[in-house]
Amino acid sequence: MTTTAPTAALTPTAEKTRGGEGGKRRRPSSRRSTPLTIAMLAALAYFLLPLFWLLIASTKSTQDLFNSFGLWFSDAPQLLTNIKETFTQDNGVFVHWLVNTALYAIVSAVGAALLAAAAGYGFAKFRFRGDRLAFNLVLGAVMVPATALAIPTYLLFAKAGIVNTPWAVILPSLVNPFGLYLMRVYAQDAVPDSLLEAARIDGAGEARIFFTIALRLLAPGLVTVLLFTLVATWNNYFLPLIMLNNPNLYPITVGLSSWAAQAQNGGAGSSSDMFALVVTGSLISIVPLVVAFLLLQRYWQSGLAAGGVKQ
Template identity: 50%
Template sequence: MTTTPAPARSRAAQDDGRAGTRSAGRKPAVTIIVTAVLAIVAIYFLVPVYWVIVNASKSTEDLFGTSGFWFGHQFQLFDNLKAVLTARGGIFSRWALNSLLYSGVGAVLATYFAVAGGYALAKYRFRGKNLVFAMVLGGVLVPGTATALPLFFLFSAVGLTNTYWSVLIPSLVSPFGLFLARIYAGAAVPDEVLEAGRIDGAGELRIFHSIALRQLTPAIVTIVLFQFVGIWNNYFLPLVMLADENLYPITLGLDNWRAQTDRLPEFFQLTIGGALLSVIPLAILILVLQRFWRGGLTEGSVKG
């Protein structure tokens, strides 16, 4: 009779345990449930985009005479998009550039300030640090609509309403971004690396820009995306601050077109076509930035 040595039996038991753990998440019932939930979530997010694409390809008659979830008798997508871009002397392109200015500049600067503040709260010790962080948490809970009217009175007092600055300056503040940066910096930036930089004679700004920012790439990408989308979709602040149509972002411009649909039905095509075009920059941004998330998730992984 052959007996298996104790170390071999122990390793075999460990291998069986690991195999059982790996196979536990592969049960057919669990796989089906997870797949069904993900499919429902995907449908929930994709159906509105599908509806916009379908209805942006219709004429006014087909828009009201056919199903909203299938194409009409005539495919006029490119004609409708051309009408959007040429309406009123190409005002939509001006709105798109305004949105890119507000969202691009606002997202980049707000992310930099948020990451710098979060890094300072996570890695430096100073009096009142917890109070500052508590105030930041309070800022996360305050909706933007609650601050729009006070901001209007403030900007009106200094003569900045109805200017680009009236939308840009409030966009430079991101309490959620600072909160996220503080949490991520505390976990992703080792104190030993910072101390090594100080021993090598690097200043605090150089350590932040050369060492910390590289470690914070996933958080930076997340903050940029959230801030860009938030500013791009912002409606109430531009509505309060702006009166000149040439300063409108896409959201305010499309609402202006929608308000004219009661007396001019052709504005339905302009509004829906403009909504379709407004989604494209967000989709491109997500496709471009997703590789940074994948890279950030694998940083620090250990081969087994």
């Protein structure tokens, strides 16, 4: 009488199981995609090459800007000299521009973030007549470019008498439809309804609930909106250009543009260092933004990931 071995021992599944128990677990092989690597390097060069050129150009004189290779240092770098001349040009007007830009950007960013948080929290946690229609209007406002509203805003502010004042730049920057949308999505999951009900049972008012409970839970999204508004206001050019005519109220963007216009009208010979000052001022203007992103990076990343995963 002959005996046959069990067929289960000969199956591939059993062999894999036996091999997995007796041997080491194999690590998945790493895969590399050449086209994706090339695309990543191209995107990296696209974003970093202008910054690298700006850093190199800030160490050159105006003559070296036109006569030397753009992506490398000249024979006589003078970064510290350019920085000193930038801050002392026209009786230190660059310092006024820097302070103005910081004032406009910080006030606008904080105000826009708080307004977006309050409105987004309201849309997410309260139901009222016309709430969907109002939120759809907000989504539609995201599609409207800010430059399209600049001229009507100027006419409105001219009637109100606040043209050529800091409020002409700050007030339009407080409205951030994208920030409101982002905060609404974030508040939907970040603020539990059970926590709000418990606070209401304890007798807390809606304002106290928002400022003491909800606002803390909305901090990552709040920082994200703050950073977006800070960058947008810091780099804003067209709105201050049409709202302000006093050089002492200019932000950095409009001020450096006026220097560039002087350099182009006077030529590189008559304004020997003006082009170098424009480039150096541009480098100085991005340093506060880099510092802000580095300090608030972890909040910004967690805020961007909000709403990406449904629970």
